[in-house]
Amino acid sequence: MRMFLKLMRMLQRQGKFKWLDQYAPCIEATTGEAPKISSVSRMNSRKLGRTLHLLSTGERVFAQLALYHPRLLDLHEQKMLSPTPCMHPLWGHPLAIGLEFPSIKGTLDVAGRIGFKHYEIISSESGNKVRLPFPYVGDLLIYLIDADGIPYAVNWSVKSSKMDFEERRRKKTKTPAQQKRDRDLEQGRHLLEKEYYQDAGIRTEQVFTGLLDKEVISNLDLLYGFHDRNLGMDEALLSDFTAKVKRALEAGNPAALVVKMFSRRWDNRDKFIARFYQDIWSRRLLVDMFSPIAIDRPLDLAGRDVIDVYASLFERGAK
Helix, strand or coil: CHHHHHHHHHHHHHCCCCECECCCCCCCCCCCCCCCCCCCEEEEECCCCEEEEECCHHHHHHHHHHHHCCCEEEEEECCEECCCCECCCCCCCHHHCCCCCCCECCHHHHHHHHCCCCCEEEECCCCCCEEEECCEECCEEEEEECCCCCEEEEEEEEECCHHHHCCCCCCCCCCHHHHHHHHHHHHHHHHHHHHHHHCCCCEEEEEEHHHCCHHHHHHHHHHHHHHCCCCCCCHHHHHHHHHHHHHHHHCCCCCHHHHHHHHHHHCCHHHHHHHHHHHHHCCCCCCCCCCCCCCCCCCCCCCCCHHHHCHHHHCCCCC
């Protein structure tokens, strides 16, 4: 009964999703829905205009990286993998009108091709016991736009470490038979997801927190905390502040000098500090994210761009 209700909730949220509707994740980051072992978080995104529901630290880290990308269109977390054939995830998007995309064949089709036993539940809602395929759920499906203005999608499967893609419950004590079973299940599950999206020309990238530099992770989290703060100040004043901060950094001076100058005249020191971090988040100021970002220190404007360094994570699949 519990699993049937969960299935109905998933279908209600995503079964009839259309672009321009507000997206609703299959699983919300709440005590009642998230797995007990999850490190859940909810992030308000100004860009997407909604709250993201993330079920692990890794998902939060990579969601922040995706949201930092200047060509991100949207992000769907906890997205249902349809057991049956369905349209490409970008079908119906305003930027995809007139474009042709291959359809998704469904996880039942993929499971049959790769010899994987699809998860099922038994329902007796109709009075008879019926086996129903239960949907698998992906982590992060990101939508981007390429240099030609063409939208595409990349699927990110997220784990804490690379080894977690090889075996379920990796740190538990097991017999050799149990270990083989958990390895087969975990690897089969990830192959299922990869083939599911590959049918639609969508590439799957297996990502884990160790892929990213620790300073990058820390800086993204710092900047994200300021990104949606409402400053309520004159835009011309803020633009002047940004320009002067950029000149100060180019001269090898810390942004704190500009913050002090502007707050002495207009008060609102905290808002100018927030604007400084928002300028970096929105890429009006491109600083080296591989070093600590501090307002009282000079920052390198000629450092490596995070988006360039991790460009392979955002690459599209075969057209």
